[in-house]
Amino acid sequence: MSLPALHGVVPILVTPFHEDGRIDEESLANLVEFNIAAGVHGLGVALGSEVFKFNEAERAQVTRVVIAAANKRVPIVINSGAAGTDLAVFYSKAAEAAGADMLMVIPPSFMPVSSDEIFDYYKAIDAAVGIPVILQDVPQAPISPGLALKIAAECPNVKYIKVETLPVTSKVAAMAEQAGDRLTIFGGAGGSYFIEELRRGALGTMPFCSQPADFVAVWDAFRQGDQATARQHFDATIMAINRLAVQGGDIFYFIHKQILVRRGVIRTAVVRSPTTAIDRITAREIEELIAEIVPVATPFRQLAA
Template identity: 80%
Template sequence: MPLPMLHGVIPILVTPFHEDGRIDEESLANLVDFNIDAGVHGLGVALGSEIFKFNEAERAQVTACVIRAAAGRVPIVINTGAAGTDLAIHYSRAAEAAGADALMVIPPSFMPVSAEEIFDYYLAIDRAVGIPLILQDVPQGPVPPGLAIRIIEACRNVKYIKVETLPVTSKVAAMAAVAGDRLTIFGGAGGSYFIEEMRRGALGTMPFCSQPADFVAVWDAYQRGDEAEARQRFDSTIMAINRLGNQGGDIFYLLHKQLLVRRGVIRTAFVRSPTTALDPVTAGEIEQLLAKIVPVAIPFGTSAA
């Protein structure tokens, strides 16, 4: 059975900035190439890209830059969820017009909403666009299996779901049991449970973009039935970064950006305010780990996967 259009490793791109906070398009294009050269199966722009800190022009700028840099080599997923249905439709139509291959849509979460309101939200977006939609099940806006079934029965474009509600492994298993033959399931949460999710029915993950070759190696090993190799690669290269990045706040942004700077992929590790200030101990831990992964920092623009 052929794999669906979206499957495997689809990293969510960080947004590189200049030191003054402007979007660094050269670094972003380098980041796209770095990931595609590593063999990823797609790329995404989403919450891990700091899109919630963008103005309207910047959202369009990043979407256009990523699509232009990818040049059709891999599918591009743009997150177009919003606190209001009309705004989500606006973002979705704009991303489709810009050339996105699929849309990932988080439920409204600023104010509590009912399952019926979430259903109506997805139905309205589905009717407004003509490309695949990815439901996003997150702690602040859960999409349980029963609701997912209702949505896919009513929406022609909903083909995928990204499961991130804790505990993610049991949620992936529950979703696969109910909707696995009708929805392609992705894991999220930085790919921390990638192998466990694949065992339970997931066909991919959407991690951060600083270790694409490692995630692709895990995917490849698992697909050829070598789970021991998949586990060894995951534990030796990915686990330490995810564990440190999950220590608190949003330090994962800085951690992944610093790794990309050290690899020569992006110019700076600037994270837009507000962001967690690192204490000296954590800063030291990050520096120690990154020096182990990339012993000699690579100048910007000369990166290697």
């Protein structure tokens, strides 16, 4: 089966910060290089990047750094969803103008809205841009298979959907059955159900960016028909990190950033406030697990000129 333009492992980049909270451009460029070297099929800037904590200048800054660092080697997906239609259109047009290859758009979630309003929201974004759009189905703003199909039928740029509404495995299966001929389906939620999603019709995942080589190895094994190796590698390298990362709040940011610090890819594991306070026991568990996953700590070093 031929694969669509975007498929496989498309990690969502964390945003590295200096100790004073400024965006660390050198670490961000390093992170892009680290992931591309691992063989990923694309990269994204989205909720896992803390975009909801950025001002507009910082959105533009991160977009610029990521696109420049990738240098057209892989597609770049920029999240441009917002609480208002006009704002989402503004973010979408800005991302396209900056050189983004695709957009990922979450529905409005601050206040409940009807399916008709969600449709109109995507219709407005689609009319404003000329690059592919990924629908983002999340628990706080779910997109039903029927609505996804309606949006895809009326919005020519809508080509993909990232499914994250629980239970994700059954939602992926339902989406593949009803809209799989119109939309390429991605999993999300940290890639915790990557193999199960692939079995049910997904053609990729958008996990965090601290273990790209491991996710690529799982993808490659699955695509080669070796599900036993895919499962063995997933359980040995990814499962424990994902299990710990969902213990509470947003500790997943710190865990994935700390892995990258230990690997010498980024300078700090700073997460912007507000963020979950990590208790002493959890901190020790995180340190022990990361030391097991990455046995030797490496000092920060520049990966590419």
